[in-house]
Amino acid sequence: MNEAIIHIRQLAKQYKDSDFYAVLPMDLTIRNSEIFGLLGPNGAGKTTLISLICGLLKPTSGSIEIDGLNYQQNKREIQYLIGVVPQEYALYPTLTAFENLMYFGAMFGLKGKHLKNKIQRSLQDLGLLKFADKKVKTFSGGMKRRLNLLAGILHDPRILFLDEPTVGVDVQSKNVIIEHLRELNAKGTTIIYTSHHMVEAQYFCNRVAIIDSGEIIAKGTPKELIATTENASRLEDVYLSLTGGDLRDYV
């Protein structure tokens, strides 16, 4: 657990045509097999940071090391190590659940009976097996969320990135997703996830980092953060105390 799996050094991102840094130069270490939460208001830089770490964005400066590898030299190896669950439903609506998983599983080199069995088991675990042959466009939001998660974990990644995996779903689906993620973590998967649900983050994460205006303003276990913040009994109190109560609309 204490061994670091992701090393971020002076990582920064400034988008083209923007005067501001979405992510200010930051250092961050994520440990093996931990559940690490990236929390922050809208526009704080959470999605940008997670996109940088999973190789979707090019950093303006700084470096990222994943299990001793870097994107410049070992992009393919890193891609086999990680799993990414984007915020939007990254699925083909006119394909069935099974066909979607066949496709994304095959992209990781899984094939034949092994892949088919893996899909069956995964669909069973997340309560989607009886809908395996239904087109995704007919699914509810919660079902799409669960399938979106499965498409990112079918290849048993060592590190899993989740961008708001429980947003817009009912309590039942949320519980199934969180429970499944705990099981994965228990098997050794490192989980990095972003969320707006403070209660969920408080009980789910081993450590969290609160990000605001592109920089990490607090980092530690939920317990540590609650203990070091005045009048705080929950992680949400810490969050509001650090980020303020003002609306965070951004374009």
Added chain:
Amino acid sequence: MYKLWIAIVKEYLLLRRDVGGLVILFIMPLVLVITVTLIQNSSFVKDDNVKVPIILIDLDDDELSSSIISSLKEANTFEIFEDINGQQIDEEQANKLVLKGKYKMAIIIPKGLTANLNAKVSQNVNKILNEFGIENEEEELGKEAVTQEIKLYFDPAAHLSFKNEVKNSIDKMVTKIESKAIYNTFQNELEIDGELFDNSKIFTFREVNPHHADLEIKPNSVQHNVPAWTLFAIFFIVIPLSINIVKEKNQGTYVRLRTNPVSYATVLSSKVLVYLSICVLQFILILMVGLYFFPYLDLPKFVINGSYFLLFLVAIFSSLAAIGIGILLGTLSTTQEQSAPLGATLVVLLAAVGGIWIPVFMMPKFMQIFAVISPMNWGLNGFYDVIIRSGSVADVLPEISLLGLFFMSMLMISIFYDKAKNAI
């Protein structure tokens, strides 16, 4: 290879489940080829049932105007109206009716045209006879020939080619009548009985179709339209293909793929292979219609003088060029609103420049330069080499090489652009 195979299956399933898209991909090209061929067939085969309505006002009412009218009737192209419901038409009415487009043209033959022509001919003949010392005893003096106008009112929507054709025909008729009058006047002045002059033509035209051994190649609308409009239809693959790529980017699946250990080249290759199959199927379908269905529409049967293998080779390389454009367009565009209209406009432009509508040799000089760099022109020349000229591999090699190179460059630009944009 397994990744590519599964990606092909995915592309196939996506297409198969888009019924509306499939109908457009297969039915529309057929409708296009059949419609355009039926319309353009009239420029190759004269249809006696189709006549252009025109007004004719004969103020001359003499030999010359009668000749013009009978020649127009013989041409079997015009439906001539000299009155409406038994009422004579005057020039003012004719002007209004033609302006409204009800009649395509009005011909006003001026009063005294025959007399004027005869006067001119007599003057000229007498001058010549005088030069030879032959005096005309009955010479009429004082009737000077003047230049008269045959007025032609054209529908403002009439094409320039139609106007020129009518003007040339009338000019030809008048010249013929004038020649005849000159001969007759000479004969009368010299007091010669019977036919002294031979009025028969000293040359005629015979169109000889170039041929290979025993095979004569007769041009018809089908031989020209099937390859041209098939190419046009094939190039429309640009639109669904670019939309497919843009959709993938917008629905998030492309983001997921970018984090997966799969190259953009593999993703694109699956699209190339599936869309190439679509293009080849489109081609086979249009070919079948040309070969077996056109005769039922009273259209000439599509005849392929060259090898089917070469025909398919040209079709495959033309399809690849179209797919290359679709891939580049989809890679560069961020929304369907960008890719769809841009793709449609681009295809129409390439068709116009490539000689699909107007043959390249009839284009202005500077446009002919652009035609040479249009992949649709390469494809069209390749098809003509096989279908009309019975060309060999060596004949189509330049065209298929250009089409192949074009496809490769489009693909490479797309891959490098994607790499540069998403470089980590």
